[in-house]
Amino acid sequence: MLLQISEPGQGPDPHQRKLAVGIDLGTTNSLVATVRSGTAQTLPDAGGEHILPSVVHYGSQCTMTGGEARRLAAEDPLNTIISVKRFMGRGIADIQGLNGVLPYRFTRTDQGMPFIETVQGEKSPVQVSADILKTLRRRAEETLGGELLGAVITVPAYFDDAQRQATKDAAKLAGLDVLRLLNEPTAAAVAYGLDDGGEGVIAVYDLGGGTFDISILRLHKGVFEVLATGGDTALGGDDFDRCVASWILQHSGLDMAALTPEEQRKLLDAACEAKVALTDEECIEIVFKDWCATLDRKTFNSLIDPLIDRTLKSVKKSLRDAKLKTVDIDNVVMVGGSTRVLQVRERVAELIGKEPLTNIDPDRVVAVGAALQADVLAGNKSADDLLLLDVIPLSLGLETMGGLMEKVIHRNTTIPVARAQEFTTFKDGQTALAIHVLQGEREVIETNRSLARFVLNGIPPMPAGLARIRVTFQVDADGLLSVSAREQSTGVEAYVEIKPSYGLSEGQITNMLQDSYAFAQEDRSARKLLEARVEAERIYEALESALKKDGNILLLPEEYNHLLSEARRLAEATKSQDVEFIIQVTEQVAKASEVFAGRRMNAGIQAALSGHSVQDLADSVDNSDRLEE
Amino acid sequence: MSDIPIGINFHSSFFELFGIPLHYNVERSAIHGRYLELQRIVHPDRFAGLGERGQRLAVQYAAFVNEAFDTLCSPLKRALYLLEISGHPVDIEKNTVMDTAFLMEQMSLREDLAEVRGCSDPEAAIEAVRERAEALMGSLKEEFVSYWQQGESGFAKAADCARKMHFADRLLTEAEQLEEDIFDN
Numbered sequence: 001m002l003l004q005i006s007e008p009g010q011g012p013d014p015h016q017r018k019l020a021v022g023i024d025l026g027t028t029n030s031l032v033a034t035v036r037s038g039t040a041q042t043l044p045d046a047g048g049e050h051i052l053p054s055v056v057h058y059g060s061q062c063t064m065t066g067g068e069a070r071r072l073a074a075e076d077p078l079n080t081i082i083s084v085k086r087f088m089g090r091g092i093a094d095i096q097g098l099n100g101v102l103p104y105r106f107t108r109t110d111q112g113m114p115f116i117e118t119v120q121g122e123k124s125p126v127q128v129s130a131d132i133l134k135t136l137r138r139r140a141e142e143t144l145g146g147e148l149l150g151a152v153i154t155v156p157a158y159f160d161d162a163q164r165q166a167t168k169d170a171a172k173l174a175g176l177d178v179l180r181l182l183n184e185p186t187a188a189a190v191a192y193g194l195d196d197g198g199e200g201v202i203a204v205y206d207l208g209g210g211t212f213d214i215s216i217l218r219l220h221k222g223v224f225e226v227l228a229t230g231g232d233t234a235l236g237g238d239d240f241d242r243c244v245a246s247w248i249l250q251h252s253g254l255d256m257a258a259l260t261p262e263e264q265r266k267l268l269d270a271a272c273e274a275k276v277a278l279t280d281e282e283c284i285e286i287v288f289k290d291w292c293a294t295l296d297r298k299t300f301n302s303l304i305d306p307l308i309d310r311t312l313k314s315v316k317k318s319l320r321d322a323k324l325k326t327v328d329i330d331n332v333v334m335v336g337g338s339t340r341v342l343q344v345r346e347r348v349a350e351l352i353g354k355e356p357l358t359n360i361d362p363d364r365v366v367a368v369g370a371a372l373q374a375d376v377l378a379g380n381k382s383a384d385d386l387l388l389l390d391v392i393p394l395s396l397g398l399e400t401m402g403g404l405m406e407k408v409i410h411r412n413t414t415i416p417v418a419r420a421q422e423f424t425t426f427k428d429g430q431t432a433l434a435i436h437v438l439q440g441e442r443e444v445i446e447t448n449r450s451l452a453r454f455v456l457n458g459i460p461p462m463p464a465g466l467a468r469i470r471v472t473f474q475v476d477a478d479g480l481l482s483v484s485a486r487e488q489s490t491g492v493e494a495y496v497e498i499k500p501s502y503g504l505s506e507g508q509i510t511n512m513l514q515d516s517y518a519f520a521q522e523d524r525s526a527r528k529l530l531e532a533r534v535e536a537e538r539i540y541e542a543l544e545s546a547l548k549k550d551g552n553i554l555l556l557p558e559e560y561n562h563l564l565s566e567a568r569r570l571a572e573a574t575k576s577q578d579v580e581f582i583i584q585v586t587e588q589v590a591k592a593s594e595v596f597a598g599r600r601m602n603a604g605i606q607a608a609l610s611g612h613s614v615q616d617l618a619d620s621v622d623n624s625d626r627l628e629e
Numbered sequence: 630m631s632d633i634p635i636g637i638n639f640h641s642s643f644f645e646l647f648g649i650p651l652h653y654n655v656e657r658s659a660i661h662g663r664y665l666e667l668q669r670i671v672h673p674d675r676f677a678g679l680g681e682r683g684q685r686l687a688v689q690y691a692a693f694v695n696e697a698f699d700t701l702c703s704p705l706k707r708a709l710y711l712l713e714i715s716g717h718p719v720d721i722e723k724n725t726v727m728d729t730a731f732l733m734e735q736m737s738l739r740e741d742l743a744e745v746r747g748c749s750d751p752e753a754a755i756e757a758v759r760e761r762a763e764a765l766m767g768s769l770k771e772e773f774v775s776y777w778q779q780g781e782s783g784f785a786k787a788a789d790c791a792r793k794m795h796f797a798d799r800l801l802t803e804a805e806q807l808e809e810d811i812f813d814n
Binding site: 179221313320376377378387388389416418419441456474481542545586590601604 | 665
């Protein structure tokens, strides 16, 4: 078999286009988008609706998502999960700290996220999110007519490690391969930036249903460099609703505690309707139970102003972090449904001194940006046109003596990043060290988020202070942290145990995967086979294009031939029905091509240094007919 | 494999990586373009098709480039790095014998910072401290260059400069933290 190699400069055939989507997994609404015929579009469901309300109803007979689930919220509030994003990567104490009405019954677990009790049993927030993602995956696969290669899933920029990990776990449960977790404001900037071909400093103000983000970016020749980011993962349009709900209770003389869960839901719905109506109307009549009153825009504005103040404080803080002044901002972009509230737009315009841009639908702009990034990552579009350099939103560090946090990586550091810090033993003969990983800005550990606790075992016994334990933090492009530790003076690699404080364990995820397949009656083995094939094809195609591009330059003939035959072996393996075999060959081929990948990166850097392309470097190298077999 | 053009690896210096001469004076704006160019090559997004292994490798490269850029842009880290690659690594926690004039200036700055909270205009007070600390850093930079250029005979004094920079740098960080605390409340 010959490898098929297309002419340089030619894109892949339309039918060979990889199906990749961008998914905005929002607190209130979710969307899926993809690039078709050169433009990114959100995909509607069979009924023509683009927006999927982020609601899951667990009935005794079936599971429903979206609008039909939303309609059951008032009738069956305990089994209808709304705004689940607020619980992702959170402990029971955080959730109880969320102000406002939460009708759900939570099950306290030993550690990690509390589960929600439903008629279908206990559901983790990760499972609920996975059910929303599954609906969007099916929608995309039905519309596009094929298996998805993967998805870019957006998260609030201010999400911490636990919240990001929970989102990635949800995607895994939904059978989605995550090409990248992308920060929502960065996605929005991509949608605007590529649209206008603009340059300069962009501020993205993203106020969603439950989260607020602010990102300051510099756009230059297709590179989006995030300078600073900030926000609040527990502030959004839901809080506007709660302000109005409190106003209703106060003026009607009703008591929240005396309301049934159904009535509480209706109260919040009435508040939300009033908020939306006040964008167009000067005043609105609110009816709740047998009480009725008029709310005017001025009063509404005064109710929500304290919340807007909090967002503007974050904007100022991020500007300081970016070492910029308001006059340095060239464009302000408004994202998220809550930026439809006029008072929000006016106050942002007042602070920055510029009219915010709203020409892309604030509900869809994040999904559109994610789709553009997915298109690049899937290899459909040249990566030369777009590069995103994002930052870590919150500092990462370790607990030291006295309950203080020692920062290892500071907030707004560009990712990927790797930093190491050395520690020593406290007692003579100490053979283990407890390591506590934290995320946050404060000095005292209690006010920061606990991410994980490690025990480093196997330190050789020696006097106190002599051991040199190097703890390395690495944050990848998804903003996810991994930590490793080793004892330096003896070179002994010590054993590291990780216990995520707010996540799900591998075992829990595996169990949930099995349960979800059983429940949905999907053919599990067929699914596994498809996944293995998609991964194998991805590795094959990456290797094929790399061999075509740089193979004859960077590899000796025998190395080239070896990789070529490995690529063929993989292509053959893909046809097999044996899942384990495909996975095994994929692993082997990926490993075999590692050295080549390393050389390509080195050569790329070398070329950049000399100001030439890799091709130029190759001109002196004999590149005879190695491609022909 | 000797005839294969192998590029810069993890052992090359940050200066080589950015194609600039081995000298203390580095302007951020002058190397920013090269930084973006390097990230375009090594960023994990460029290797999305390579699976987990490729991603891991790219993360390491991209982190290396970020570390290099960060080091070259920071007056303190750059000084420490220069000393390290010339075989004179500085243990910042040790040998902290400072000359009296410097210690006096340090103490005076610290006192001013400690009194900020009681000031009628704390922001202006912090700004004043910051300006002085920046000026101190500025003169330390010049001093460092002059010792550095002496070569072997100047390394010990250059190392002293780096230690002083460490103080100035920490003071600036504390001023920033204090400003944030005041701003947050």
